Amino acid sequence: xxxxxxxAGKAVSSGPAVRxxxxxxxxxxxxxxxxxxxRCPLHxxxxxxxxxxxxxxxxxxTEDWLRVLKEARALGSVQLGxxxxxxxxxxxxxxxxxxxxxxxxxTNLITSGVGLNETRIRAxxxxxxxxxxxxxxxxxxxxxxxxxxxxxxxxxxxxxxLIKQHDYPMVLNVVLHRLNIDHVExxxxxxxxxxxxYVELANTxxxxxxxxxxxxxxxxxxxxxxxxxxxxxxxxxQNRPMRIFFVVPDYFEKRPKACMNGLGSIFLTxxxxxxxxxxxxxxxxxxxxxxxxxxxxxxxxxYESSGFTHFRGDAWMKEPCRSCPxxxxxxxxxxxxxxxxxxxxxxxxxxxxxxxHHHKVVEATLSAGQEKPLVFRSRANSSRLF
Amino acid sequence: xxxxxxxxxxxxxxxxxxxxQWEAVQNAYVLLFPEGMIKLNGSAGEIMKRCTGLxxxxxxxxxxxxxxxxxxxxxxxxxxxxxxxxxxxxxVSA
Numbered sequence: 001x002x003x004x005x006x007x008a009g010k011a012v013s014s015g016p017a018v019r020x021x022x023x024x025x026x027x028x029x030x031x032x033x034x035x036x037x038x039r040c041p042l043h044x045x046x047x048x049x050x051x052x053x054x055x056x057x058x059x060x061x062t063e064d065w066l067r068v069l070k071e072a073r074a075l076g077s078v079q080l081g082x083x084x085x086x087x088x089x090x091x092x093x094x095x096x097x098x099x100x101x102x103x104x105x106x107t108n109l110i111t112s113g114v115g116l117n118e119t120r121i122r123a124x125x126x127x128x129x130x131x132x133x134x135x136x137x138x139x140x141x142x143x144x145x146x147x148x149x150x151x152x153x154x155x156x157x158x159x160x161x162l163i164k165q166h167d168y169p170m171v172l173n174v175v176l177h178r179l180n181i182d183h184v185e186x187x188x189x190x191x192x193x194x195x196x197x198y199v200e201l202a203n204t205x206x207x208x209x210x211x212x213x214x215x216x217x218x219x220x221x222x223x224x225x226x227x228x229x230x231x232x233x234x235x236x237x238q239n240r241p242m243r244i245f246f247v248v249p250d251y252f253e254k255r256p257k258a259c260m261n262g263l264g265s266i267f268l269t270x271x272x273x274x275x276x277x278x279x280x281x282x283x284x285x286x287x288x289x290x291x292x293x294x295x296x297x298x299x300x301x302x303y304e305s306s307g308f309t310h311f312r313g314d315a316w317m318k319e320p321c322r323s324c325p326x327x328x329x330x331x332x333x334x335x336x337x338x339x340x341x342x343x344x345x346x347x348x349x350x351x352x353x354x355x356x357h358h359h360k361v362v363e364a365t366l367s368a369g370q371e372k373p374l375v376f377r378s379r380a381n382s383s384r385l386f
Numbered sequence: 387x388x389x390x391x392x393x394x395x396x397x398x399x400x401x402x403x404x405x406x407q408w409e410a411v412q413n414a415y416v417l418l419f420p421e422g423m424i425k426l427n428g429s430a431g432e433i434m435k436r437c438t439g440l441x442x443x444x445x446x447x448x449x450x451x452x453x454x455x456x457x458x459x460x461x462x463x464x465x466x467x468x469x470x471x472x473x474x475x476x477x478v479s480a
Contacts, residue, residue: 028411030423076411079423106405106418130405131420169403169420197403198420241474 026312028076029268029302032105033280034065036082036096037272039089041114043149043376044137046175046217047209048280049085054382057273062092064294066099068270071298073103077268080105085272088115094123101128108133110173113159114152121166132163133171133200138179139186147179149376160194171198176227176249177210177217178368184227188234188244196242201231203249207281207336209377212385218368224252251361255326256333256349263311263335268302276301278308281336285345311335316346320354392443392468392478394460399439401474406434417475424475433466437476443467 038053050056060068069080080100087093088111100107109124110133134156137144141153163170172191176184184201191199203224206214219227231246250257260267263278270276274292277283283290290307291300302308310316314327321332332338333349341350342357350357375381390396400406405418415431417424426434432453436446447463450456470476 076409078407078409078416078418079421081421104407106407106423108421130418131403133420171420 026264026303027266029072029298030077030266031079031081031268032069032072032077033081033083033267033269034068034096035084035269035271035280036065036087036090036093037085040085040112040377041089041150042086042112042152043378044147044175045149045209045213045374045376046147046177046204047377048205048207049377050208050281050283051212051377051382051385054379056271059090059272060270060274060294062095064274065092065096068293068298069096069100069103069105071293072268073105075298075302078104078106079108081108081110083110086112086114088120094120094127097124097129098127101130106130111135112148112152113156114150116159116162118162121162125166125168129168131169131171133173134160134163135173135175136187136190137174139183139190143180143183149378157194160196164195169197170195171200172196173200173202175202175204176219177204178219178223179217181219181223181227184230185234188231192238192240192242198243198245200245200247201227202245202247205247206251207340209375211340213374214364215368216372216374218251218365219249220368221252221365224249250334250337250351251365253351254353256330256337256351258330259334259337259349262331264302264308265312265331268298268308276305276307278311279336282307284336285339311345318346318348320352321348324354390478390480392464392471394442394444394447396443396467396478396480397439397441398437398443398446398467398471398476398478400434400437401471401477404475406437408435429462430466430470433463434470434475437467439479 037059038049038056082096087109097107107128107130109129113134136156137147144153145151174187188199204210204217210217228246231244235244248257260279267279268276269280270293274294275283275290276293277290288307288310289305291305314322317327317332321327333351335345337349337351338347339345341360347357348355350361352358403419407416407418409416412425415426415434417426432450433446436449443463447460450459467476467478471478
């Protein structure tokens, strides 16, 4: 789904035993994300999908997706995210879930909720779907509907009830930014009321449409601090076991996120047209081979293609990362962010205050504000921009 | 969440929303949950796979001691189950 956090920090939340030693043979692609389609009934202005998605090739067919599942499982993938766009736009979603379940994946549906009715939620349960992550854009109908450029708040509320009724674990995901971050208290109350098992307060990561709308979406430091404080107080007094993840707004940090636990370390995503990427946004990185699963095996993708091998280990690093004792903790941060902000994907993520480009991040936080209108994610806007 | 004491007669089972699974590629048991995974070490895996809701902790302990030809595991098993219950990996009924 379009607003998911880019950091894979939660994807594999266990101890160090899970993190492969990149100097030796890389571990398996534990996390497989299939972006089944770019079609989406929502038009969120913070979507991480590429702004040129309208130029993307045709979607893979069912047989291709089933083959990808089989190959990934053989490599050791175990967590499966089904996302997009809106995965419910595919009428073969149930078939894909059933095969994934049969192969032993833990299956996560990452959805806006649009299209999830009684019939489909039942069919997905029968197919073996393990969990549903439902996105909200805000705690209020007005802001939810404005931000997604749809009238979907009431529908989403009904879908949340349906998810609980069918006894799925439920994660509510809310992407936070300047226009809704002051509603964190109400968002948490809403999640609690709906019986969510987990809440992701996912501060916007600036890629794709969010990058395009960065100035309008960037919160102020005061807003971020207030939201953190509200979340802390809520955690202290909550009496239901609802886990709250506060995805850090990295522009306000001094050290970068350990993005994807290092590119090519645990995460493999396949875009609707079959391009295999080491993270949602990596297609922007120049000079790398990102094979298409229609013509390449996942074995080749994961172990041989430069898109997956180039940024493993630390041989690619420049200073200040190369000699930094923290490089094993944050892997130099996000390659896409380094590329977007400095023009060189091998530079330190400029979120790090040791980066000579750190001022660019600071300036972005200071120049925040709504000086121009949001550009909503739509096929028309995508075609117009590119 | 139950606050009852964990003791020999308690019957632990995998917590709601979690799934325990053997992963050959990782040569380990893993615990799966929404968008997450915990790789268990050998002894944690051996305990967890016996937490079916059918066996008591005393029975699980006896089975482990028999399987690994050792004794005196009761304290470790109870400590693990208490820790795992705290993380909701396990639920425990009397």
